[in-house]
Amino acid sequence: MGRCIAIANQKGGVGKTTTTINLAAALAAAERRVLVVDSDPQGNTTGGLGERRDEPRPTLYDLLLGEVEVGDIVVKTGFPHLDLIPADIGLSGAEVELVEREGRETILRQALAALRHEYDFILIDCPPSLGLLTVNALAAADSVLIPLQCEYYALEGLTLITNTVELIRRSLNPGLVVEGILMTMFDGRNNLSNQVVADVRAHYPEVVFATQVPRNVRISEAPSHGKPILQYDIRSKGAQAYLDLAVELLQGRGAP
Amino acid sequence: MGRCIAIANQKGGVGKTTTTINLAAALAAAERRVLVVDSDPQGNTTGGLGERRDEPRPTLYDLLLGEVEVGDIVVKTGFPHLDLIPADIGLSGAEVELVEREGRETILRQALAALRHEYDFILIDCPPSLGLLTVNALAAADSVLIPLQCEYYALEGLTLITNTVELIRRSLNPGLVVEGILMTMFDGRNNLSNQVVADVRAHYPEVVFATQVPRNVRISEAPSHGKPILQYDIRSKGAQAYLDLAVELLQGRGAP
Numbered sequence: 001m002g003r004c005i006a007i008a009n010q011k012g013g014v015g016k017t018t019t020t021i022n023l024a025a026a027l028a029a030a031e032r033r034v035l036v037v038d039s040d041p042q043g044n045t046t047g048g049l050g051e052r053r054d055e056p057r058p059t060l061y062d063l064l065l066g067e068v069e070v071g072d073i074v075v076k077t078g079f080p081h082l083d084l085i086p087a088d089i090g091l092s093g094a095e096v097e098l099v100e101r102e103g104r105e106t107i108l109r110q111a112l113a114a115l116r117h118e119y120d121f122i123l124i125d126c127p128p129s130l131g132l133l134t135v136n137a138l139a140a141a142d143s144v145l146i147p148l149q150c151e152y153y154a155l156e157g158l159t160l161i162t163n164t165v166e167l168i169r170r171s172l173n174p175g176l177v178v179e180g181i182l183m184t185m186f187d188g189r190n191n192l193s194n195q196v197v198a199d200v201r202a203h204y205p206e207v208v209f210a211t212q213v214p215r216n217v218r219i220s221e222a223p224s225h226g227k228p229i230l231q232y233d234i235r236s237k238g239a240q241a242y243l244d245l246a247v248e249l250l251q252g253r254g255a256p
Numbered sequence: 257m258g259r260c261i262a263i264a265n266q267k268g269g270v271g272k273t274t275t276t277i278n279l280a281a282a283l284a285a286a287e288r289r290v291l292v293v294d295s296d297p298q299g300n301t302t303g304g305l306g307e308r309r310d311e312p313r314p315t316l317y318d319l320l321l322g323e324v325e326v327g328d329i330v331v332k333t334g335f336p337h338l339d340l341i342p343a344d345i346g347l348s349g350a351e352v353e354l355v356e357r358e359g360r361e362t363i364l365r366q367a368l369a370a371l372r373h374e375y376d377f378i379l380i381d382c383p384p385s386l387g388l389l390t391v392n393a394l395a396a397a398d399s400v401l402i403p404l405q406c407e408y409y410a411l412e413g414l415t416l417i418t419n420t421v422e423l424i425r426r427s428l429n430p431g432l433v434v435e436g437i438l439m440t441m442f443d444g445r446n447n448l449s450n451q452v453v454a455d456v457r458a459h460y461p462e463v464v465f466a467t468q469v470p471r472n473v474r475i476s477e478a479p480s481h482g483k484p485i486l487q488y489d490i491r492s493k494g495a496q497a498y499l500d501l502a503v504e505l506l507q508g509r510g511a512p
């Protein structure tokens with residue numbers, strides 16, 4: 001039975017998509033069978049894995065509306081052991097269309113249930129909001145990985161996501177835990193970066209990953225080539241950081 | 257009659273809040289009367305102007321639900337000529353609660369109508385989504401300023417916001433125009449940055465501001481002091497860029 005991890009944070013631009021793609025690629029390189037679910041209407045995870053967003057095919061939207069079976073929408077990416085459930089802008093319609101639906105918060109959990117045994121890891125990339133798509137991901141997941149940019153606004157917003165996780169745990173998903181907080185775009189030369197890291201490690205000592213992802217221009221170049229950083233530049237600091245993160249996740253940071 | 261400008265882009269972390277606060281402060285320094293409306297439940301514009309987000313007072317949420325008059329929620333910030341309509345996480349409830357409401361897309365436009373004559377500029381900071389809060393801002397605005405981070409995913413997502421502006425123009429707000437595209441976090445030493453700028457200037461020659469905001473650590477430090485960059489460090493490159501942007505806006509880039 002695979003582990004399902006939601007990659008979530010309502011703050012925008014903190015590295016949710018970058019972490020989803022590159023952690024997935026690192027786990028796949030370690031021969032784990034990985035499914036990536038793009039639940040952001042922007043479709044950045046879909047594009048960053050080299051899949052066209054404007055391809056006429058069913059996406060997560062069609063699955064949530066119950067029009068297709070989950071098996072019909074899984075895409076084999078060009079990367080071994082790495083499959084994708086794609087998204088496109090049509091998914092933004094789901095937020096409004098599902099409001100009236102019975103059990104609207106657990107549609108994704110039910111849809112993914114049929115697949116759980118086929119993968120070692122299912123990673124769900126979330127949009128920058130705490131709306132129905134993110135709630136569905138948190139209800140479906142065993143744990144949530146929170147990417148946190150080393151910036152003030154990101155730090156200010158951390159309690160918003162941790163409060164939401166707590167709410168979901170009490171109402172929809174009693175087993176939900178925080179997999180970890182991942183510091184991203186860390187720049188050791190910059191005071192603010194160091195201050196934010198020190199603050200977060202002091203307040204959340206149990207849950208911050210030892211791995212920190214440095215700001216690394218190769219990471220931001222990779223998506224324009226439709227590749228994870230491992231395939232784009234394995235020697236880069238960014239690739240190394242995500243390989244370290246995969247190892248940390250596989251070894252279990254002491255988490256149950 | 258003042259100009260109302262929405263600062264919008266569904267891509268997260270591109271500099272919407274940073275542009276709202278610092279353009280507002282630059283216009284206020286030029287003795288224009290400015291109102292900033294924080295329509296993002298994260299409340300970063302509220303926090304970045306030094307106002308506490310957890311202060312027990314009415315916010316934009318109460319205005320949209322019709323429980324207060326607009327005059328009751330305007331906060332005088334510590335900065336001359338700069339007022340604020342604050343937000344907090346409660347605002348995220350509005351997205352769901354307003355779905356059933358008649359005329360749900362133009363509630364903000366009606367609420368702000370009473371204030372338009374009191375300000376030279378009204379700037380609306382939007383959340384990173386194309387949901388009801390952003391739609392309300394686009395329906396209320398005369399124009400939309402699109403901050404665009406010099407990164408691949410931001411470039412990929414540009415058509416999503418320009419398409420939405422076109423939809424709003426045809427359905428809710430025939431006068432809505434693009435005020436301009438503002439390149440943010442530009443780093444001249446980095447190929448990707450230069451490529452993205454060249455691409456955007458080639459595709460949208462008429463609408464890209466001449467002013468580009470460089471990546472500047474002082475900009476990201478200012479919010480932790482609750483101040484715009486002008487007040488935090490007037491000599492910084494970031495402060496200079498936002499003063500240049502205000503001048504460009506006031507002189508009219510030849511726009512009607």
Ligand SMILES: Nc1ncnc2c1ncn2[C@@H]1O[C@H](COP(=O)(O)OP(=O)(O)OP(=O)(O)O)[C@@H](O)[C@H]1O
Nearest residue numbers: 012013014015016017018128214215216220268407
């Ligand atoms: N460690 C890093 N070093 C340099 N650039 C990075 C790094 N991580 C992410 N980026 C870049 O920063 C931008 C934001 O990252 P990303 O899009 O992954 O964040 P996100 O949280 O998914 O954004 P959104 O909230 O819009 O979904 C992207 O352009 C990405 O390429």
Ligand SMILES: Nc1ncnc2c1ncn2[C@@H]1O[C@H](COP(=O)(O)OP(=O)(O)OP(=O)(O)O)[C@@H](O)[C@H]1O
Nearest residue numbers: 012151268269270271272273274384470471472476
């Ligand atoms: N020119 C700049 N140089 C350096 N840092 C910047 C610059 N502009 C913005 N930042 C920082 O980048 C981060 C993202 O900016 P900001 O929060 O303004 O974006 P946003 O589009 O409002 O994000 P969201 O989508 O979450 O609302 C913030 O931590 C901010 O301080």
Ligand SMILES: [Mg+2]
Nearest residue numbers: 016017040044
């Ligand atoms: Mg993303």
Ligand SMILES: [Mg+2]
Nearest residue numbers: 272273296300
């Ligand atoms: Mg913002």
